[in-house]
Amino acid sequence: AQSVTQLGSHVSVSEGALVLLRCNYSSSVPPYLFWYVQYPNQGLQLLLKYTTGATLVKGINGFEAEFKKSETSFHLTKPSAHMSDAAEYFCAVSEGQGGKLIFGQGTELSVKP
Amino acid sequence: NAGVTQTPKFRVLKTGQSMTLLCAQDMNHEYMYWYRQDPGMGLRLIHYSVGEGTTAKGEVPDGYNVSRLKKQNFLLGLESAAPSQTSVYFCASSYSIDRGLRNTEAFFGQGTRLTVV
Numbered sequence: 263a264q265s266v267t268q269l270g271s272h273v274s275v276s277e278g279a280l281v282l283l284r285c286n287y288s289s290s291v292p293p294y295l296f297w298y299v300q301y302p303n304q305g306l307q308l309l310l311k312y313t314t315g316a317t318l319v320k321g322i323n324g325f326e327a328e329f330k331k332s333e334t335s336f337h338l339t340k341p342s343a344h345m346s347d348a349a350e351y352f353c354a355v356s357e358g359q360g361g362k363l364i365f366g367q368g369t370e371l372s373v374k375p
Numbered sequence: 376n377a378g379v380t381q382t383p384k385f386r387v388l389k390t391g392q393s394m395t396l397l398c399a400q401d402m403n404h405e406y407m408y409w410y411r412q413d414p415g416m417g418l419r420l421i422h423y424s425v426g427e428g429t430t431a432k433g434e435v436p437d438g439y440n441v442s443r444l445k446k447q448n449f450l451l452g453l454e455s456a457a458p459s460q461t462s463v464y465f466c467a468s469s470y471s472i473d474r475g476l477r478n479t480e481a482f483f484g485q486g487t488r489l490t491v492v
Contacts, residue, residue, distance in 0.1 A: 271415060294479055305379075305465060305483040306418075313479055352417060356479065362433070363408065363469070363481050367417040 264289050264355050268366035276374045281325075281340040283369045285353030288334065295336040296354040296363070297327055306352065312336065323347070348373045377401050381466050381484035388456040388491045396451040396487050398466030406470045407449035408433075408481065409441060411462040418465065424449055456491045463488050 269284040287293055294313050298306040310321025317329040323346075327338045336353060353366040382397045398407065405426050410418040420433030424443040438460060440452045449468075453460060469481040 268417075296480060298483075305485045306467075306481075307483070308480045311480055354481075362406070362420065362423050363467070364420065364434075365410070365418040367415065 264293070264364045266353050266355050266364055266366035268351075268353050268369050270369055271367060272370045272372065274372040274374060275343045277345055278342050281338070281343045281347065281371065283338040283351050283353075283371065285327075285336045285338065285366060286334055287336060287353070287355045289355055294356045295327075295329060296356075297321065297325070297336075297338050298352045298354060298365075300350045300352065300368075302349075309338070309351075343371075343373045345373050345375065347371060379466055379468055379482050379484040381464075381487050383487060384485065385488050386490070388453075388489065390456060390458060390491060392456050393452070393454050394456065394489075395453075396464055396466075396489075398449045398451070398468075398484060400447055400449075400466075400468040400482070402468060402482065403446070404468035404470055404482075405446075406468060406481075407443065408467045408469075409439070409449065409451045410465045410467065411435065411460075412465060412486075413462050421451065421464075456489075458491045461489060461491045 265288045267286045296311045297309040300306045310319045312329045320326045325340045350370045354363045379400045408423040409421040419435045422441040424430045427446040430441045442450045464487045466484045467481040
């Protein structure tokens with residue numbers, strides 16, 4: 263069965279600092295991997311996704327993630343945090359094309375001035 | 376392009392009452408999902424559908440029923456609401472066969488905040 267583990271329910275960084283949000287997955291077949299962001303009282307929107315091909319994926323708002331099969335990881339990074347990045351971030355996995363999405367527990371990112 | 380629309384946005388129910396949450400998508404997606412979001416638990420899959428007329432159980436299906444009579448709609452029913460069903464419910468859809476691999480992401484509605492008292 264698929265599963266996703268996000269390490270750290272809360273992460274706090276200073277504005278301008280590196281953002282690193284960790285995600286590890288379990289899947290019996292090559293996975294499709296996603297990062298979503300949720301701003302307060304809103305739905306989820308896609309930051310980036312990995313399906314096939316290049317393992318370093320760039321998304322919106324300066325975020326990127328690298329798929330590492332050997333480590334079963336898909337960590338999200340941003341070189342320089344901005345106050346507007348404060349939100350909750352969810353990692354998700356699906357097993358192949360059209361598979362159901364399974365989410366991690368979420369990581370709340372706080373950005374200090 | 377409306378995307379995914381959930382109705383209603385807010386609702387307060389008394390224990391034992393029933394209600395139906397409606398989800399509509401206009402992207403010709405094959406897959407539709409219902410999730411519930413609770414603090415510290417992320418999004419948990421309640422039920423999902425891989426096509427018109429089909430439904431399947433997710434991680435937390437007890438106390439809920441669903442129907443997908445039309446491709447664009449996915450209904451979530453609570454037959455006898457309980458306080459444990461107080462949550463924020465999200466509908467999502469994904470995967471258009473005609474767009475193949477480029478369209479595997481899920482699109483989400485704005486959520487329904489349900490309180491059962």
